[in-house]
Amino acid sequence: MDPQQLPDRIEAWPPGIEPAVPIPGYANTYTHWPAQPLLRRPAGRTERSGPLDLGRKLPCGDDNLAVPGPGRLAMGQLIHIGGRVLDEDGRPVRGAVVELWQANAAGRYRHAADTRDAPLDPDFIGNGRALTDAEGRYGFFTIKPGAYPVPVAETWWRPPHLHFSVLGPASAGRLVTQMYFPGDPLNALDRILMSVPDAAARDRLVARLIPPAEVGPGWLGFAHDLVLRGRSATPALP
Amino acid sequence: MTRLPPTSQHTIGPFFPRGFFRPGDNDLRRIATEAPPSTAGETIRLHGRVLRENGQPCVNAVLEAWQADAAGRFRHPADPDWRLADPDFLGWGRAWTDAAGGFEFITLLPGGYAEGNHHRAPHVNLTIMASGLMRPLATTVFFPDFPEANAADPVLGLVPPEARARLVAMVDSAPDGLAEGSRSFRCELRLRGGAETPFFAE
Numbered sequence A: 001m002d003p004q005q006l007p008d009r010i011e012a013w014p015p016g017i018e019p020a021v022p023i024p025g026y027a028n029t030y031t032h033w034p035a036q037p038l039l040r041r042p043a044g045r046t047e048r049s050g051p052l053d054l055g056r057k058l059p060c061g062d063d064n065l066a067v068p069g070p071g072r073l074a075m076g077q078l079i080h081i082g083g084r085v086l087d088e089d090g091r092p093v094r095g096a097v098v099e100l101w102q103a104n105a106a107g108r109y110r111h112a113a114d115t116r117d118a119p120l121d122p123d124f125i126g127n128g129r130a131l132t133d134a135e136g137r138y139g140f141f142t143i144k145p146g147a148y149p150v151p152v153a154e155t156w157w158r159p160p161h162l163h164f165s166v167l168g169p170a171s172a173g174r175l176v177t178q179m180y181f182p183g184d185p186l187n188a189l190d191r192i193l194m195s196v197p198d199a200a201a202r203d204r205l206v207a208r209l210i211p212p213a214e215v216g217p218g219w220l221g222f223a224h225d226l227v228l229r230g231r232s233a234t235p236a237l238p
Numbered sequence B: 001m002t003r004l005p006p007t008s009q010h011t012i013g014p015f016f017p018r019g020f021f022r023p024g025d026n027d028l029r030r031i032a033t034e035a036p037p038s039t040a041g042e043t044i045r046l047h048g049r050v051l052r053e054n055g056q057p058c059v060n061a062v063l064e065a066w067q068a069d070a071a072g073r074f075r076h077p078a079d080p081d082w083r084l085a086d087p088d089f090l091g092w093g094r095a096w097t098d099a100a101g102g103f104e105f106i107t108l109l110p111g112g113y114a115e116g117n118h119h120r121a122p123h124v125n126l127t128i129m130a131s132g133l134m135r136p137l138a139t140t141v142f143f144p145d146f147p148e149a150n151a152a153d154p155v156l157g158l159v160p161p162e163a164r165a166r167l168v169a170m171v172d173s174a175p176d177g178l179a180e181g182s183r184s185f186r187c188e189l190r191l192r193g194g195a196e197t198p199f200f201a202e
């Protein structure tokens, strides 16, 4: 695509997709988010561009969180999560860096900031990084995380969820999101998931169970696509 | 072609893994951590603090920087001159904030460039992610070396005049470890409250 022909603005977010903030009970959304409105700027080349071969800077291929080494296996329900990274035109985004981090089966993160009294699993670190292929596909072997209570005054339980960060070819399409599991009764009680106003948009944050017969024994399979904002064609790698 | 709705954004939360950071990730001059830094420009340090309401430090925030090379080119097809861009310069880096909210990038002083009828002043784009931020926050830092270009920059021009200086980094003293004579620039990022940093959305 000729960059000179690109519109000077990226289409606004469709209504109902962006979380409504601040979120009652989530104090940091009151103290960290700007009081002033964001200034909407035209999307020039500085916003439409981004590093194309970030896989060299951020080594990828670390896509098995469940098996940290020979003969070792994390505790929990073994799952495979996979899908495609797409742009708003449905075109695959190849060469995107997909980062996954999550709690262990007991709902505890291996992070200094998680001081909850729940067990750590010596065989589970809980983060991985993968590069999308030519069809935009990513995939991770991992375990289903446990739910955990949020350490705030008016506590609530986060449902089992995976954190995703996607670095695509344009800064404006930078995505940080979370993925949920189908059928969990905590989903409808989660302040963060429920901050997304549109029910269909919330449903798109819930992974789809792949019929186990299609996956085979050993792992429960889930499918989850991630759509980056923007419709610029995925640029060719140099 | 059907339009797919973009995936909703969420916060990174408080548990972004430290294991995702390696030494050198905050050095924009290197296309890989092991690669030698590009020398096609002036090496500078860009550092500062991320502060939340009441000037409290914002700890465990993740910052990502993105900028043009020293000649004002992006190695990306959105730039018509992308094939001329410095092949040894990545222009992207990632840092996290310490207990004082502090962050640091090492980079080359970016170049300005013409775009359409405008001239973009040299700048570094910063994306901030933190617990409580339900989407990444974007801002752009400019340099005091270029007062005329800054005054003509179309994005800085969107900022109310009294707030523009908040997006212009200040020169301060370089720490030990930076090459002799290297310059250091400082910029405070106030997420909310008095002298709040202007943030942008596309």
Ligand SMILES: [Fe+3]
Pocket (backbone or CB within 6 Å): A103, A158, A161, A163, B013, B015
């Ligand atoms: Fe979490």
